[in-house]
Amino acid sequence: MxxxxxxxxxxxxxxxxxxxxxxxxxxxxxxxxxxxxxxxxxxxxxxxxxxxxxxxxxxxxxxxLGTTKLRITSEASGSPVTFGGFIKSSSTGMGCGSINFAASAFNAVAISLGALASGSGTYIEALLMPPTRVAG
The missing domain is CATH 2.40.340 (Beta-clip)
Structure with missing residues (x-):
C-alpha cells in the first residue's frame, strides 16, 4: 500500500x-x-x-505529520505490528508495536497502516501523529 x-x-x-x-x-x-x-x-x-x-x-x-513509509521491527518489543495499532520508536529508531499497554507507558507516535507478525527491517505505511502518552 x-x-x-x-x-x-x-x-x-x-x-x-x-x-x-x-x-x-x-x-x-x-x-x-x-x-x-x-x-x-x-x-x-x-x-x-x-x-x-x-x-x-x-x-x-x-x-x-501525515503518512510516511516507516522501517519497522517486531523484535524490539516482542509484539507484532498490527493494522490500526499504535507504533512507538524502538532503541534502533525503527518503529515497533506494543500490545501490552499494562506493562509500561510509552510514547505512541504513529498508527500502523500495515502489519508485521515477526521479523525486522520491513517497510510499512504509517500515519504520524503528535506524540501521545499511552499508559496501562
Missing amino acids: ALSQGVLDLSGLKANADLNSYQYYFVKAGSVTGEVAVNATAAGSVLGVLQNDPRQGEEAQVRV
Whole structure:
C-alpha cells in the first residue's frame, strides 16, 4: 500500500552524523540546535521520520505529520505490528508495536497502516501523529 502523503515536513535541519542508512527511521533532536539524530531511546520522544538519506551536515527532511513509509521491527518489543495499532520508536529508531499497554507507558507516535507478525527491517505505511502518552 503506497499512501505516503506528507502534510508537514520540517526543513532546515541538518544530519548530526552520516544518516544515509537511516531513511524512514524515527529521528529526534540532536545535541546541537538544528541537528537531528536517529532516535536511540526505546519509546522515547521523536521529531518525526527521516524522508531522505543525508550525510553529516546535509539537510535532513523530517516528516512530522501525515503518512510516511516507516522501517519497522517486531523484535524490539516482542509484539507484532498490527493494522490500526499504535507504533512507538524502538532503541534502533525503527518503529515497533506494543500490545501490552499494562506493562509500561510509552510514547505512541504513529498508527500502523500495515502489519508485521515477526521479523525486522520491513517497510510499512504509517500515519504520524503528535506524540501521545499511552499508559496501562
